[in-house]
Amino acid sequence: MELNNNAYYAGGVKLVDVAKEFGTPVYVYNADSIISQYKRLKNAFNPIDIKIKYACKALNNSAILRLLKNEGSGLDTVSINEVKLGLRAGFKPNEIIFTPNCVGIDEIKEAVNLGVHINIDNISILEQFGAIYGNTVSCCIRLNPHIMAGGNSKISTGHIDSKFGISIYQLRHVVRVVKSNNMHINGLHMHTGSDILDAGVFLQGAEILFDCAKDFPDLSFIDFGSGFKVAYKENDITTDIEELGQLLGTRFTTFCKEYGRELELWFEPGKFLVSEAGYFLVKSNVIKQTTATVFVGVDSGLNHLIRPMLYDSFHEIVNISNPDGKQRIYTVVGNICETDTFGWDRKLNEVHEGDFLCFKNAGAYGITMASNYNARQKPAEVLIYQGKTYLIRKRETLEDMILNEVNINL
């Protein structure tokens, strides 16, 4: 987002105009930003041709999926419906990896029938999979290396209490199940959670996976999941992707020599690709002065952007209607009948009722976590692509919300 002649722009488009044209609340995504993040990650590992499997739970609008497909991305999916959305968007089955947790064998079988890569995250399913498919269908194994990573415990998945993956301490058991069923293991995977800070943590995880690889002679890829940290505030520390690319890339090359074969190196970024590209535009409905603070009440709430309330994530807020107004301190809240505070003590250019506010870093886990709580419809979505705006999801209507209700005679 750039400030030009007293107006905020993204991808060459004035954000206030988007709010006026499409109404609020509205999610807006800048395609240029997504594409440049994709290229940046690819280039960081040069000369290794890494495979990027976009974690579409972050943002799964089919326009975004097609945008990334056109760049050459694959897809990381966590439910059978995400697999289907990917196939509908034109991804080939072998470009998609299915990494669910705690789903039943029936959902896994459905994914096998659709031809996508299967990533298994517990021994029970591994046994059932082996019994059904033996060596006729390959699968990947999700390991938990137990490295403590991630910004806060709600989003770190590598620790000892985590439900994700198979503990590396159970590796002997895993190998027994694999051998007994004559299984073909084509990949090893780890995803230690969001917001890993540094390359060192990745390398630590990498060494563990490389060590485990000795037990699996049929591998064709190693998948390091995601966890790249993006900046939410000015001066936030972010993952140094270029450093990671050099360090892990070099180590991966020597690992392949030790292993005796060239393997593919996979990543599954969600946030890294789409977070910064997204802006959530809302309207200030009321300015409410209390004894404690000045509230700005906006036409949205935890029903549309739950991250601040769910795991204390920080979204910078900007008054895009009054860029040079004098700065004052506000508490920005939603209109939902719950405490839905977006941010305390935010310094905003003076806010008037009717002004448009912009939440930054709203591309990832915004719309995909939205709900209809308080019988409010989900927002519209707009894509900025090559300097033009495109409506990519209509605002929901009351009719949409009650579509599946069944009327009975009472």
Ligand SMILES: *Cc1c(COP(=O)(O)O)cnc(C)c1O
């Ligand atoms: C959520 C998820 C990701 C993406 O995580 P980000 O923090 O958004 O990059 C990648 N892989 C798996 C298996 C996931 O569940």
